[in-house]
Amino acid sequence: MWPFDSQYPCKRLQDIADQAYDYIIVGGGTAGCALASKLSESPETTVLMLEKGPIKDGYQSRIPLASVANGIYTKRQNSSLGNRPVPILSAEPLGGNSRINAMIYTRGTPAYYNQWARTHPAWSWVNVEPYFCKVENSINLCQSRELESNIYPFLRKSASALGLPLGHDINRPDSPAMGYFDLHLTVDSKQYRHSAVRAYLPKEVAVRRRARLHICTGVVASRLHLDASTGLVKGVFVQSSEAKQTDSKTSPRKPTLVTARREVILGAGAIGTPKILQLSGVGPRLVLERVGISVVRHLPGVGSNLGDHCLFPVHVQVPVHETLQQLQSSTLQRAKHAILYAVAGKGWLRSxxxxxxxxxxxxxxxxxxxxxxxxxxxDGETLPDVEIMVVPIGSLPELYPGKSMFTLQTCLIQPESTGTIEITSPDP
Structure with missing residues (x-):
């Protein structure tokens, strides 16, 4: 179980300067890794993928519990919530949020897709299910229960008392829409986190295709290169992610142009993609003019209609040995669970x-x-609108210093609120 990998093949900014590729993918997250893998299957096609963060695919980053802590929280005040800051979680390593999320794998209930099919029939459950089957490789791992918290049996009994079904496979299309479920996790046969980069671009694939697939980390797309006469995207201006302004009178390092013979694909996520478009002069006129960017195309929809699943925790105080806090408070427990995971893939560190x-x-x-x-x-009438995730630790420890907490992390999975993404500076 102890991996000692050689270096992952990555390009530097100077390696791609003034080069041309068939496809340029901006963003090396979940979508970017899948696209880069698929497009580079052809020996005749050249692909460049740009990613702000590093590889960082070491041993600790693959331990499920340890890697959850590698996210970056950005806080923004929300006027609709009394100007309280709302944290937004993101990840910068190659693989995106699949490197730091809770690894929960849920397809979503068939009724969701059938609702989308009212707009376009290709999104019906019958049409999308084969694609789920194509990317899945189910591994039946024995989940040892002897070390888990004693809180779980009480939650299971409570769910049963409410009339919720128990023990069904959450990803079976014939399962009940509501219930108490054991979740599927994106782990490999050794209980390591199986991120998008491991699934679609493992090192052996990146090495084998290194002549036609270039993965450049530590860079940002400062803006798109648009043809002045046609308005078509012809390439991307790229600069180091470390290129910062030293003061208000100093310009950032001059970006390098990389051109695309076929397409530039924006896969920088719900926040990064509208940001790049707005930096390129494509977006709401008022937003662009406010930061001094020339308007190339007035598109009010760029950055609008942001949606996300809002989380709010319900904390319950329990004995410390029932929570993950025992790992924080006891060196012996940390050592015990580290050994359990390293030797057998068991214990608290697995998830x-x-x-x-x-x-x-x-x-x-x-x-x-x-x-x-x-x-x-x-059945569209009984689609769940709330998901209560059982987390054996306090999610906001600063609220209850010195206390051991259990969290029922309540998530709105059909939110109706929307927001916007707007740049506040021309600096990428």
Whole structure:
């Protein structure tokens, strides 16, 4: 289980300067890795993928519990929430958020896709299910329960008392829409985190295709190169992610142009993609003019309609030995679980979240304290609107210093609120 990998093949900024590729992919996250892998299958096609962060695919980054802590939190005040700062989690290593998330793998209930199919039939569950099967490789790992918290059996009994089904496969299309589920995790046969870069661009693939697939890390796309006469995207201006302004009178290092013979694909995520477009002069006129960027194309939709699943925690104080806090407070426990994971892939380090409760609040009788119906997942009337993830540690330790907490991380999975992404400076 102890990996000693040789160096992952990466390009530097000077290696790609003034080069031309068939495809340029901006962003090396989950989508970027999948696209780069697929497009570079052809020996006749050249692909460049640009990523701000490093590889960082060492041993610790692949331990499920340890790698969860590698995210970057950006806080922004929200006027709709009394100007309280709302943290937004992101990741910079190659592989994006698949390197730092909770590794929960859920397809989504069939009814979601059938609703989308009202707009376009290609999105129906019947049409998308084969693609899930294509990318999945189910590994039946024995999940040892002897070391888990004693809180879980009580939660299971509570869910049953409410009328929620127990023990179903959350990803089976014929499972109930609501229930208490053991979650599927994106881990490999050795219980390591299986990120997008490991799934689509493992080192052996990157090495084998290094002549036609260039992965350049530590860079940012400062803006797109647009043809003045046609408005078509012809390339990307790229600069080092370390290129910072030293003061207000100093310009950042001059970006390098890389051109695309076929397409430039923006895969920089919900925040990064509209940012690049706006930096390129494509977006809402008022936003661009406010920061001194010339308007190439007035498109009000760029950066609008941001949606996300809002989380709010419910904390319960429990004995410390029932939570992950025992690893923080005891050197002996840390050593014990480190050995358990390294030798057998067991213990607390394998995951922090592997259970969830999914109810539909509109089908809950508050007087009786029970669920009214638990129809199949293809029934649009009983789609869950809340997901309660069971987290064996306090998610906001600063609120309860010195106390051991258990968190029911409550998530709105059908949010109706929307937001916007707007640049505040021309500096990428």
């Amino acid at each position: 922090a979240v592997d259970r969830a409760i999914l109810p539909c609040t509109s089908h809950f009788d508050e007087e009786k304290g029970a669920v009214l119906a638990t129809e199949a997942a293809d």
